[in-house]
Amino acid sequence: MFKKSLIAVAAASMLTLTACGGTGSAAGNAGTDKITMGFAQVGAESGWRTANTKSVQESAKKAGIDLKFSDAQQKQENQIKAIRSYIQQKVDVIAFSPVVESGWDTVLKEAKTAKIPVILTDRAVDSTDKTLYKTFLGSDFVEEGKKAGTWLVDESKSATDTVNIVEIQGTTGSAPANDRKEGFEEAIKANPKLKIIASQSGDFTRSGGKQVMEAFLKNNPDIDVVFAHNDDEGLGAIEAIEAAGKVPGKDIKIVTIDAVKDGMTALSNGKINYIVECSPMLGDQLMDLAKKVIAGESVPERVVTEETTFTQEQAKQVLASRPY
Numbered sequence: 245m246f247k248k249s250l251i252a253v254a255a256a257s258m259l260t261l262t263a264c265g266g267t268g269s270a271a272g273n274a275g276t277d278k279i280t281m282g283f284a285q286v287g288a289e290s291g292w293r294t295a296n297t298k299s300v301q302e303s304a305k306k307a308g309i310d311l312k313f314s315d316a317q318q319k320q321e322n323q324i325k326a327i328r329s330y331i332q333q334k335v336d337v338i339a340f341s342p343v344v345e346s347g348w349d350t351v352l353k354e355a356k357t358a359k360i361p362v363i364l365t366d367r368a369v370d371s372t373d374k375t376l377y378k379t380f381l382g383s384d385f386v387e388e389g390k391k392a393g394t395w396l397v398d399e400s401k402s403a404t405d406t407v408n409i410v411e412i413q414g415t416t417g418s419a420p421a422n423d424r425k426e427g428f429e430e431a432i433k434a435n436p437k438l439k440i441i442a443s444q445s446g447d448f449t450r451s452g453g454k455q456v457m458e459a460f461l462k463n464n465p466d467i468d469v470v471f472a473h474n475d476d477e478g479l480g481a482i483e484a485i486e487a488a489g490k491v492p493g494k495d496i497k498i499v500t501i502d503a504v505k506d507g508m509t510a511l512s513n514g515k516i517n518y519i520v521e522c523s524p525m526l527g528d529q530l531m532d533l534a535k536k537v538i539a540g541e542s543v544p545e546r547v548v549t550e551e552t553t554f555t556q557e558q559a560k561q562v563l564a565s566r567p568y
């Protein structure tokens with residue numbers, strides 16, 4: 245570990261000055277100045293998450309950072325266990341994407357006591373104690389929800405009747421689900437004809453999106469629009485809509501968030517109508533922030549990732565070159 249190796253070198257030089265003797269070798273990268281990062285990932289629930297994991301792992305290799313990686317299968321207790329194990333292993337820095345916003349103060353205080361800096365990536369925590377982490381790198385989810393809602397307001401300008409919207413939310417209690425909902429509702433207030441008639445969590449998964457959409461279709465005869473918090477839920481909704489004998493993208497319009505390959509393919513095929521991008525490619529920025537934090541350099545409290553939006557036409561143009 246970087247920190248331990250500095251101590252080891254100092255101890256060794258002390259020892260050589262005063263007497264011979266070995267120094268306790270650090271677990272892992274004994275005697276090297278390689279940085280060790282403990283990364284506690286949410287899970288593997290979506291195409292976005294798979295791309296995010298690949299980005300973190302590839303960027304760590306490129307940056308020469310030794311990565312310890314764990315997959316929490318979308319369970320907070322598993323992420324907390326992983327963070328505690330990284331503390332015991334005395335890693336140089338901990339990074340994680342909190343599966344939900346609440347319940348992190350205790351374990352983050354343990355990391356602070358152990359003098360291990362923490363970087364939040366992708367999702368935020370609702371802790372009021374900003375000293376518990378060095379920075380938060382990720383998207384502005386409220387803005388993403390607003391972009392989706394604004395598209396629908398523009399799309400529905402000429403609507404004379406009520407536009408019935410069903411919302412497939414992300415993981416209950418997660419920052420992206422809470423914030424995307426907030427942003428979308430804020431935007432659609434501009435057109436009182438836009439009504440959310442049903443809203444339920446699909447847990448950011450394709451199967452969850454399909455199950456929720458099946459229930460929506462059973463209970464609501466005239467759905468006009470689906471707002472799905474990620475592409476995977478939207479893709480599941482497409483399966484349910486087609487099984488009900490309706491045409492996704494035409495009988496029922498669909499707007500989603502992420503812009504992963506499968507979502508962009510459905511968009512270019514006309515089954516989704518609009519996608520708001522949420523970039524999973526956070527690896528390089530994360531490793532750069534980690535090196536700065538360990539070097540004692542100041543880093544911004546918040547690093548917002550750049551992202552755009554896609555229409556069906558734009559998807560056709562960029563699909564072949566999309567990196568994930």
Ligand code: GZL
Pocket residue numbers: 289290291292293366367382383420448473474475476501502522
């Ligand atoms: C957003 C990320 C969300 C994605 C989903 O940054 O946390 O989690 O939108 C993923 O696809 O499951």
